[in-house]
Structures are given as C-alpha cells and as structure tokens.
Amino acid sequence: MSGAAPQAEARTLKLTAPWRERVFPNNEWVLLVVILFECVVFTITGSNFLGSGNAFEITRLAVEIGLLALVMTPIIITGGIDLSVGSMMGLAAVVLGALWRDAHLPMPLAIALTLGVGALGGLLNALIITRLNFPPLIVTLGTFSLFRGVAEGLTRGIENYSGFSQGFLFLGQGYVGGLVPTQLFILAAAAVGVWWWLQRTAYGRSLYAIGFSAEGARYAGIPVRSRLTLIYVMSGLASSLAAIVYVAHLGQAKSDAGTGYELMAITAVVLGGASIFGGRGTVLGTLLGLFGIVILQNGLRLSAQPAELAGILTGVLLVATILLDRLSTRARTRPARAVNLAEDEEVRNSQVAVLSAVILLGALIVAGSNWVLVRSVRENAGAGAAVVPGTGAQGSNAAKPGGGKKAVVALMPKAKGDPYFVSCKAGADEAAKELGVELLWDGPTDLDPAKQNEVVEAWITRGVDTIAVSVENKAGISTVLRKAKEKGIKVVAWDADAEKDARDFFINQATPQGIGYTLTDEAARITGGKGDFAIITASLSADNQNEWIKFIKERLADKYPDLHLVEIRPSDGDRDRAFAETQTVLKVHPNVKLIMAIAAPAVPGAAEAVKQSGRTDVKVTGLSLPNMCRPYIKEGVIESIVLWNTVDLGYLTVYASNALANGQLKAGDTSIDAGRLGKIEVAGDEVRLGAPFVFNKENIDRFNF
Amino acid sequence: MNFSRYKRELSAALAYLALLVAVGAAAPTFFGAGNLRDLALNNAPVLLVAVGMTLVILVGEIDISVGSQFAVCSVAAGWLAKEGVPVALLLPSVLLLGALMGALNGALVGYLKLPSIIVTLAMLVAWRDALRWVTQGEWVQNLPANFQWFGLGQTLAQWLIVGVALGVLVAFSWMLRNLGAGRAVYAVGSDAEAARLAGIEPRRVVFGVFVLMGALTGLAALLNAVRFSAVPSNAGIGLELKAVAAVVVGGAAITGGRGTLIGTLIGAALLGTIGTALTFVGINPFWEKAIQGAIILAALVSDVALGHFERMRAGGLTLKTAGGAK
Incomplete structure (x- = not known):
C-alpha cells in the first residue's frame, strides 16, 4: 500500500539525484536536526555537556549497541530481523569467561573461539530461516530464549568471570592518546566496513534487492539463501564481538550480558530510516539513530533529569520519524500512482484527523518535557544549586547564609524502581533537606551493571562532590570509581561494596x-x-x-x-x-x-x-x-x-557523603555524627548501620517504609 | 469433523500430549486437582492476551507493547480502587483504558499505515518508562478489602477468572469462524488489497483488532490484579514474548491470514505448563529458558516434518506483512 518500494528504488539507482537525496535517501537529515537540537538543549540545561571529554565518553557507551545495530542494518534491509543478538552476547560472554578462566586458554585463542561460537549461533538462525523458510521474527524469538538459556544453564547463573588481565581490559576501559576510548576504533572500523560492503559493492546492493522482493532477486540470479545465511552469521559474529567489548568494558563476564540490547539496536536502525519491510536503510542513518538515543540518555543524565524521560522521548521520536517519512514518501509518490489517487483523496479526512491527534499528543509530550527542563534550569539558576567546577559564576549565589558551599551528593541505587531503594531514597531526601545538600538520585531502571557505569561516567563529567553507589557488580564498576577518585571526587559505596581501593568508605548495613x-x-x-x-x-x-x-x-x-x-x-x-x-x-x-x-x-x-x-x-x-x-x-x-532500616540507610549515606565532601569525615575517624541517628560507629573504612533486624508481629507497626 | 483444517494445531497438540504423558509417568501428582486449578489461574491472563495477539497476528501485524499496557492497566485498576471507585466500575474503566491504548496503536498502524512492530516497540518503551516515572516504583498498597477477588471470595472468583478467560476464547473463536467481522480478519491478513476490493475496509479491521487487543490486555490485567491484595508497578515484563510465542507455537502464521484460537489455547497451555512440569520432574531451573527456546524451534521444525510447506510459497523469508509494502 505504501508504494515505498518503487520510489526508493528509483531514488537509490539514479546517481544524478540531488545531493540531499543521495546522502540522506531516507530523510536522515531530520535526525541530524534532532541531534543538534538535543545538543543545544543539553548545553544549556546540562553541566559540562559540551566538551571533547564528554563527546568521547558518549561514543564509548555507544560501541556495544552500535556493533549490533550496524549488522542489524543489512538484516533489516533484507526484510528480516534478529532478536537473538542480546542473548548471544550473554552466551558469548560466558563462553569467553569459561575458555579463559576454566580452560586456561590464552586470551587471543579464547577470543577467536568466542567469535566462532557467535558465528555458529548465527548459522543456526540462518539455517532455520533459509532452509526451513521460517520468518526470522519467530526463529530468532526461539533462539532469543535458547541462547540466554544455554548461557544460564552453563554457568548455573552463578558464575561470574572476572580478574581479566590489564591488557584485555584496555580494550574496553583504556584511552588511546589519553582521550579516545579504545573500543571506538572497533566501532569506527566496523562502521566503515559495513558502509563500504553494503553501499559500495554489488554484494551489498543485492541485499537491497532481496529486501524489495526476495522472489524477484532470485529470478535476477542472486543466490538469496547464501546471502541471507551470510548476514545472519555476521550478526552472530558481531554479537560475540560486542560481548567481548562488553566484558572488557565491565571487567566481568556473566550470563546476563546484553539483556535488552536487541531492542535498542533495532530502535537505532529504524530511527535511522531503515524500513522494517526491507529494501531501505543506510549505515549513516543507523549511526545517526544510535547517537540520537545515546546523546539523549547522556544529556538527560547531565541535566539531572529523570532517566525515564529518555524512554518516553525515544518512543515519541520513533513514531515521529516514521510518520514524517511516511508523509514525505506519500507526497512524492502521489503523482506516480494516479490510479490510487481517488482512494487517497477519500482517505484524507480521517487520516488528517488521526494525524492531528498524534501531532497534538506529541506536542503535548514535548511541551511537558520542555517544561520539566526549563523548570530545572530555573531551579539551577535561582537556587544556585549547581556548584560544580567550571560553573563558578553561579558559585556566589550558592553561598548559604551560614557560609560553606552546598555539596552535590550523587546517590545511585542498583535499580531505581525497586521498592527497597525507593524506601532508601525517602531517607536520603530527608537527610539532604536537613543538610541543605543537593541530592542527585539516578541509576539503572533494571539491574544492569553496564548502566551503572554510564551513570557514574556522566556524574564525573557533570562534576559532583560525592558519588555514592550501591554496587551491582564489584568488578564491573570499580575501574570507573577509581577514575572518579582520581578526579578528586569522594566515592562511597553503600548497601553493597565495591573493591576496597575504589572507594573511600563503605556504608555497611549488614554483611x-x-x-x-x-x-x-x-x-x-x-x-x-x-x-x-x-x-x-x-x-x-x-x-x-x-x-x-x-x-x-x-x-x-x-x-x-x-x-x-x-x-x-x-x-x-x-x-x-x-x-x-x-x-x-x-x-x-x-x-x-x-x-x-x-x-x-x-x-x-x-x-x-x-x-x-x-x-x-x-x-x-x-x-x-x-x-x-x-x-x-x-x-x-x-x-x-x-x-535493616532502609530509610536510615539512605539517611546515613547522605550524612556520610556530605561529611566526606566537606572534610568532616576522614580516614581514621571512629565515629560520625549522623543527625537523628546520633553517633554512628566507624570501623576502619566502614560506617556501620548495625546488625540486620528481625521484623515480626510485635514490632512491625513501629516501621513505615 | 474435518481434521485437515487443524493440521498445524495437531503438531502442537501432539507435543503437548507427549509432555503430559512424560510428566504423568515421572510425577503423577502433577495431575492433582489443585495443581491444574493453579495452572489454569496463573495462565488465564496470558491466555487472554494471547487471544488478542492471535487477532493481531491474523491481520498480519504484531503488538509487542502489551506487557507495558498490562502494567499500566494493573496500576490504574489499583489506583481507581483506592480512590473509592466501586468494584463494579473497575472492569469498564480498565477495559476503556486498555482500548484507548490499543486505539492509539490501531490508529497509527491502521490509518497511518506505520509498521506495527515499530509503533508498538515505541509504545513498549514509552508506556513502561512513563509508568516508572509516575509511580517511582511504588506498589499500590492498602487496597480496599473488596478489591481482592472482587469481594466474592476466593473459590467463586477463581472459577470466575478461569471461566471468563475460557468464555472469551470460545466467543472469539466462534466469532472468527462465523461472523462477517471474523472472516474479515482472515481476509485482511491473507490479502489486504483483495479484501478491499471485496468491500472490506482493511484500515477499519486493523484498527478494530488493535482496540480489541488493548481491551483484552486491560481485562487480563484486572483479572490478574484481583488475585492479590496489592498491585506491583512492574507487572507484565516479557508478557508480549509469551503471548507471541503461544500464538506461533499454536500454528498461526506470523505473516497473517492463518491460525486459530484453538491453536493459541494449545500453545499457551504448552508454554505455560512447561516450567511447572520441569519442577515436578525435578529438572534444574537453570535450563528452563533453554528448553522453552528449544520448544519454540521444535514446534517450527515439526511443522515442516509434518510436510506442510505452504509457508514457503507464501514467501516466509521476510517480515513482509499484509499491511506493508507490496
């Protein structure tokens, strides 16, 4: 019904088309505008958003999903889909860990074998899709469960491989020339490679042909099955490569690596203008889509906005992009489809109504989020909340009557929505109010060690006084916490400990x-x-x-x-x-x-x-x-x-973080003054809340959290 | 009875039968009345969502936002009950909310012709994050006493829930076979253009199917919520995959136009029983996900082994759906 197929064909084949159509055949320029808009907004609302350091940090976060998205592009161009990539990351991570630690293989060999496993998994998908002729959506839905299940089965869910050598970790955590993240080179190489292969070789062009019409491509002499086989194998390969980068980035390999990454990769590809029905899509578009999402997430974090906005805005953006694309395609194809003109005319009234409703809704959401952003800017300016290096101008406002500056304490739970941490936050808010510190509360929405790293990176860029983390995974987060310490930020672990040298104190509620x-x-x-x-x-x-x-x-x-x-x-x-x-x-x-x-x-x-x-x-x-x-x-x-009393835990953490920031708490202290909790014992580098508490019928009514 | 109509359902049914026989031999207590009742109750919400998903897949679309819609409806039901809305009004309110969310999907997919997998992917993320933002992870607690079991008492309400789920299944099954609207669903899924020429309005059918999907999700959310005395804010994660898998294992073609609700019932029963069955047999839970994936793949392969190759001719190599590019 869309008529997209003949149109796109005409456009991509005609080399004399205007440059805009050649570079952005699917209106990818819209994304460029969105990205610029994001940059402008976040430069105003965020702290230290603009800067080469942050620019490179953003790319580091994009690498794993970028690799998946790059290879997802040819798959979607052929009209297929691969839902199993995230699960394959989990399986590959576990295989890598097992080969290296348990089979004592040298790292390069383990990496090579892991890539082999990825290719085999891709081959399994490919064989069922091309030999048995099943829709990729269903086949990869099956392997989505299968791969993750095998990863969990192999490790009993418990195994967590860590302790990798510094040389390997450099791949995911190091900087080349002190600035450029190592893995960025992998992404760049992959992007150039896929771009060349897909858009500059006859092989790649044949994939577009398959996407338009697999049957037609076959009649034109294209070996459809072997080409499809190859791209699914490549997808498996890219997933295992992404897993290797992920393991090096976090310093740990576990069966839950890459959970949910398939949806993010697909989102990036589709946002980039690829048609889910096949035949359309570019590498440039995918990259723009990828950075559109990643910059949004990073910017919201630096502006201390709720991370949930990212999901809502991504959804709106996704619908808006395809809507716009649909409209512009229709506008240009209408004359060519004179036969259907009557139908289009007749359609118009109802479509205009629906369209207006959708645009209205989108506008409301955008207006709503703008309101939130603007309000935060006002708050920042008015209260002088942001006392961060580099924004010294606001510092004068920040001086409180009592003297001394207002500390910025950043507190991270393991998962934001978890009721346990929601109750911790109540105590943290109470303490922040009493002390007059600015409290940032952010973290992953689900348990996700990679997200925790992202948030810490954003806080380092933003510049806060104390970072307090409830650590999901020791090995995963300690590198970035050490980096924060190097930059002069005080680091506290609360609820669950990091490696000892990566933090100053641990708020210990119970071992x-x-x-x-x-x-x-x-x-x-x-x-x-x-x-x-x-x-x-x-x-x-x-x-x-x-x-x-x-x-x-x-x-x-x-x-x-x-x-x-x-x-x-x-x-x-x-x-x-x-x-x-x-x-x-x-x-x-x-x-x-x-x-x-x-x-x-x-x-x-x-x-x-x-x-x-x-x-x-x-x-x-x-x-x-x-x-x-x-x-x-x-x-x-x-x-x-x-x-234990979770409200008190949050309360104590903020008190300790604040004391650490303004020098009241130092190594060697034996107690700390914690507001309504009185004096709390400090033993070595641990602040002790007390032993676990047993709640029962008799005492439960004394607690409300 | 003409069995050849149900060939595809047959392979899933045989697999289910084999599973039941194996479990029966290893652990006969599996067939205790209490266990069967609990299985039916725990799977009733998934079945309701899968009924809606069958309709959506029959017209050649897909809806992966149902898990998030389910969570929104659950929390809304809790809030309404807490605000003092009478129990009798909960059902229409939640159905309406679900239908509205479904209508948004339906308008975008049916009238604006946007690809359903992308639209519902956007909604999956947006609704889930919006709910997280609004609730901040808080559960809806301290509900009125007559919220749980609709105030009807445990036994009666349990029968009611299973009865409603099966009733919906039978009703939709009958409508799909015997009503013009039901046949239109198959017609649009097989060939939207041909259906249009035959006087059916594909846009309206697609829109209607999404509205029904939303309403059924709302119903499922409410029936699930009333089994407990509090409503968590993170319900329904992964529900969309369970529903799609149930429909596909039940023999429906993801490309649209083919499938029955009997198949969906078998698919939902198969996938909903497997976890419990493994526990009864004493298989380690670590392998559960792998076995589920293997079952989905096995259902596909057995389809081929039984010699049905229609799908090849239907061009199953791509995701192309009836509503999409032609």
Whole structure:
C-alpha cells in the first residue's frame, strides 16, 4: 500500500539525484536536526555537556549497541530481523569467561573461539530461516530464549568471570592518546566496513534487492539463501564481538550480558530510516539513530533529569520519524500512482484527523518535557544549586547564609524502581533537606551493571562532590570509581561494596554473612531446627542472592544438620512469578514447612500463595520491606522478615557523603555524627548501620517504609 | 469433523500430549486437582492476551507493547480502587483504558499505515518508562478489602477468572469462524488489497483488532490484579514474548491470514505448563529458558516434518506483512 518500494528504488539507482537525496535517501537529515537540537538543549540545561571529554565518553557507551545495530542494518534491509543478538552476547560472554578462566586458554585463542561460537549461533538462525523458510521474527524469538538459556544453564547463573588481565581490559576501559576510548576504533572500523560492503559493492546492493522482493532477486540470479545465511552469521559474529567489548568494558563476564540490547539496536536502525519491510536503510542513518538515543540518555543524565524521560522521548521520536517519512514518501509518490489517487483523496479526512491527534499528543509530550527542563534550569539558576567546577559564576549565589558551599551528593541505587531503594531514597531526601545538600538520585531502571557505569561516567563529567553507589557488580564498576577518585571526587559505596581501593568508605548495613546467618537462624527458630524448606530467590544470576545462599548453606551445614534446603526457584523480582513458583514448590514438596523468599517482591508473592493454598502449617520468612508484608505478618502467614532500616540507610549515606565532601569525615575517624541517628560507629573504612533486624508481629507497626 | 483444517494445531497438540504423558509417568501428582486449578489461574491472563495477539497476528501485524499496557492497566485498576471507585466500575474503566491504548496503536498502524512492530516497540518503551516515572516504583498498597477477588471470595472468583478467560476464547473463536467481522480478519491478513476490493475496509479491521487487543490486555490485567491484595508497578515484563510465542507455537502464521484460537489455547497451555512440569520432574531451573527456546524451534521444525510447506510459497523469508509494502 505504501508504494515505498518503487520510489526508493528509483531514488537509490539514479546517481544524478540531488545531493540531499543521495546522502540522506531516507530523510536522515531530520535526525541530524534532532541531534543538534538535543545538543543545544543539553548545553544549556546540562553541566559540562559540551566538551571533547564528554563527546568521547558518549561514543564509548555507544560501541556495544552500535556493533549490533550496524549488522542489524543489512538484516533489516533484507526484510528480516534478529532478536537473538542480546542473548548471544550473554552466551558469548560466558563462553569467553569459561575458555579463559576454566580452560586456561590464552586470551587471543579464547577470543577467536568466542567469535566462532557467535558465528555458529548465527548459522543456526540462518539455517532455520533459509532452509526451513521460517520468518526470522519467530526463529530468532526461539533462539532469543535458547541462547540466554544455554548461557544460564552453563554457568548455573552463578558464575561470574572476572580478574581479566590489564591488557584485555584496555580494550574496553583504556584511552588511546589519553582521550579516545579504545573500543571506538572497533566501532569506527566496523562502521566503515559495513558502509563500504553494503553501499559500495554489488554484494551489498543485492541485499537491497532481496529486501524489495526476495522472489524477484532470485529470478535476477542472486543466490538469496547464501546471502541471507551470510548476514545472519555476521550478526552472530558481531554479537560475540560486542560481548567481548562488553566484558572488557565491565571487567566481568556473566550470563546476563546484553539483556535488552536487541531492542535498542533495532530502535537505532529504524530511527535511522531503515524500513522494517526491507529494501531501505543506510549505515549513516543507523549511526545517526544510535547517537540520537545515546546523546539523549547522556544529556538527560547531565541535566539531572529523570532517566525515564529518555524512554518516553525515544518512543515519541520513533513514531515521529516514521510518520514524517511516511508523509514525505506519500507526497512524492502521489503523482506516480494516479490510479490510487481517488482512494487517497477519500482517505484524507480521517487520516488528517488521526494525524492531528498524534501531532497534538506529541506536542503535548514535548511541551511537558520542555517544561520539566526549563523548570530545572530555573531551579539551577535561582537556587544556585549547581556548584560544580567550571560553573563558578553561579558559585556566589550558592553561598548559604551560614557560609560553606552546598555539596552535590550523587546517590545511585542498583535499580531505581525497586521498592527497597525507593524506601532508601525517602531517607536520603530527608537527610539532604536537613543538610541543605543537593541530592542527585539516578541509576539503572533494571539491574544492569553496564548502566551503572554510564551513570557514574556522566556524574564525573557533570562534576559532583560525592558519588555514592550501591554496587551491582564489584568488578564491573570499580575501574570507573577509581577514575572518579582520581578526579578528586569522594566515592562511597553503600548497601553493597565495591573493591576496597575504589572507594573511600563503605556504608555497611549488614554483611552477606550476617544476612545469610540471620535468615538461617530465623528458619531454624520457626521450624524448630528440622524439616524441609525451599528458597525463592530473585533471578538465578543475581550476585547478592547467590552470596546469601552460599552463607545459608554454610550455616545449615555448621549448625542445623536436620534442616534441609530442598529447592531453589527463581522469581526474577516479579511478585506474580514468586506466587506461581511457591504454589508449585508446595505441591512438589509437600513436606516443606517453610518458604524463605530472599527478594523484596518475592515475599508477598510467596505469602499470598501459601495463604491461598490454605496450608496453615507452612510459614514464610525472608528478606523484604515491612510495608509490603504488613498484612501477611499480621495474619500470621509471614512469621518474620529480616532487614535493616532502609530509610536510615539512605539517611546515613547522605550524612556520610556530605561529611566526606566537606572534610568532616576522614580516614581514621571512629565515629560520625549522623543527625537523628546520633553517633554512628566507624570501623576502619566502614560506617556501620548495625546488625540486620528481625521484623515480626510485635514490632512491625513501629516501621513505615 | 474435518481434521485437515487443524493440521498445524495437531503438531502442537501432539507435543503437548507427549509432555503430559512424560510428566504423568515421572510425577503423577502433577495431575492433582489443585495443581491444574493453579495452572489454569496463573495462565488465564496470558491466555487472554494471547487471544488478542492471535487477532493481531491474523491481520498480519504484531503488538509487542502489551506487557507495558498490562502494567499500566494493573496500576490504574489499583489506583481507581483506592480512590473509592466501586468494584463494579473497575472492569469498564480498565477495559476503556486498555482500548484507548490499543486505539492509539490501531490508529497509527491502521490509518497511518506505520509498521506495527515499530509503533508498538515505541509504545513498549514509552508506556513502561512513563509508568516508572509516575509511580517511582511504588506498589499500590492498602487496597480496599473488596478489591481482592472482587469481594466474592476466593473459590467463586477463581472459577470466575478461569471461566471468563475460557468464555472469551470460545466467543472469539466462534466469532472468527462465523461472523462477517471474523472472516474479515482472515481476509485482511491473507490479502489486504483483495479484501478491499471485496468491500472490506482493511484500515477499519486493523484498527478494530488493535482496540480489541488493548481491551483484552486491560481485562487480563484486572483479572490478574484481583488475585492479590496489592498491585506491583512492574507487572507484565516479557508478557508480549509469551503471548507471541503461544500464538506461533499454536500454528498461526506470523505473516497473517492463518491460525486459530484453538491453536493459541494449545500453545499457551504448552508454554505455560512447561516450567511447572520441569519442577515436578525435578529438572534444574537453570535450563528452563533453554528448553522453552528449544520448544519454540521444535514446534517450527515439526511443522515442516509434518510436510506442510505452504509457508514457503507464501514467501516466509521476510517480515513482509499484509499491511506493508507490496
């Protein structure tokens, strides 16, 4: 119906077309405008957005997704899609780690074999697609589960390979000439290579032909199957290359590498003007699409705007781009399709209505986000909040009556939306208000060590006084934290520790050992020290939970030989899944007398399952938040939950961060004054909140978080 | 009964049967009444979404934003209940909200002819992040007592939920086979231009299908939410993949025009049972995802093994859909 095919064909074949059409055959110039607009807005609202340092940092973040997107471009041009690239990254990362650490292969050989595994995975996709003639969407949906599943199966979800050599890590963390990130060269080489291959060789042009019409291409003598096979193999290869860069960037290899990257890669390609129906797309467009997204994310971060805006704006941008493209294509094709003119005329009224509605909606969203941005600029200017190096002009405003400047404390949770961290934030806000510090609260929306690095990088660029991180992965984040320390920023780890030399202090609420032991002791108390129990964990690859389980098993072996752990099931942090898993466990193991859920949303899920089963002889315990579990604790389904006061944890972290920033807290201190918490013990480089606390029916009403 | 109509469904059904027999031999307790009831309840929301997804796939489109819509509807249901909206009004409100979100997709795909996979990809990201922004991750707690189970009591409401899901499936199945609107869905999915010449308005059909998809997602979200006493803000992550996989394993062609709701039921049952079945048999959960992926691929390959090659002729090499470039 679109008529895009004949039109694009005419345009790409006619070499005498105006330069604008030759360079931007699919209106990619729109993206250039968007990127320029983003740059202008973020230069005004953000801190230190403009500068070569940040420019290169942005490219570092773009490399892994860029590699996937570059190879996704030819696939989408042929009318295909590859959803398995993110999962292949997970598999390749695990294979690399296993070959290097467990098989003791030299790194170059391990890399070569990993690339081989990627190519094999791509070949599997290719064979099913080309030999069995199945739609790529479905085939790669299957391998999307398969590859990730094999990665999890091979490592039992637990294995986390780290300790790679400095030479290898340089690939992902180093700078060439002190400024240019190493992996940028890989991306640049890949971009030039794919561009040349796709747009300057007959081989590449044949892919466009396949995209227009696979049947037609076959009649024209193009070996469609072998060409398609090659691009899917290349996709697997690029995924494993991206995985290698990812591992070098984070310094760790785990089965969850690259989760969700396939959608970001596809977004970049489509934003860049490629048609999902095939036959259209350019490498330049893909790169512009990629940087459009990455700059948006980086800029929002530097302007201290909610990261959620990035998703909303990306969605709007995506729809707007294809809408604009559709309209301009229609405008130009109409005369050529005189036959259908009548239909187009007739269509117009309803289409105009829909179009107006969509544009109105888009405008509202853009206006809304502008309002947020402008408001933040005003706040910055008015309150003089941003006391950062390089914006000294505002410094005079910042001086408070009491003297001393207002510190900027940046606090990062493991995942922003997690109720556990939401309650920490309440305490952090309270402390920031009392102390008059500016609090930045940002982090990944889901557990994602790569995102944590990105946020820290942005904060370094922005220039803050203290960075406090709840570390998702030690090996992954410590390099960038050391970099922050070098730049004179104070670094604090809270909730979960980084490597010791990468931070100044650790706000310690409880050790994994303390948590594991307390949980086990509670289980023993409830069951009388004997019988069967099951654990509902977060995801199978969650580091924290796996460490707790290790100590739970240790404690069981030491003290409670009659208490048996019969099953460990994942919940993926999803209450509904925890509910279903608990139901199954209760039926498979009728002797289980206790469910121990060790992720905050899993405890109410498990409790609801026990309650609905009517089994009053089964109790629930675990690690969760009082508010979530209150009704079940009062009903007696949940016997007790183990946790610390999370509000106090956030509160203490901000107090310690502020004290560190203005020199009140130094190495060697034995205590710190923490507002309403009074004097808090400091032991060595750890600030101690206290031991884990057991919440039960008697004391639960004293807590509200 | 003409079985040749259901050849594709047959291969999925055989796979399901094989799974049930294997599990029955290894762990007969699997067929306990309580377990079957829980399986039905836990999979009812996925089934409802998969019914809508079948319609969408039948017209040759796809909707990958349902997981985010599901989360928005869940939270909205919680908020409304907390604001004191009577339980009886929850259903129409949530259906309306779902239908509105579906209508946005439908307008963009049906009337403006934008590719559905991109439109719904945009919505997947946008709705999810908008919800995260608004809720800041907070759950909706302290709901009125009559929110859980609609205030009807556990047993009655459980029957109601499963009944509604199956009722919707049967009703849509009947409508697809016997009503003009149902046949129009197949017609548009097979060849939109031919359908247009036959007097069907493809745009309206596509729009309508997306609206139904949204409304069914809203229904699924509400029926899922009332099984609990609080509403989490991160529900439905990955739901779109479950629904699409169920439809495809059930034998529907992703290129549109072919597939039945019976197949979708079998597909949803197969994929929804496998995790529980593995636990009963005692297989390590670490391999679950790999096995699920293998099942999807096996369903595809068995299709070929059974000798149905129509898809080759339909040009299954590309993603081209009926609404797209021709």
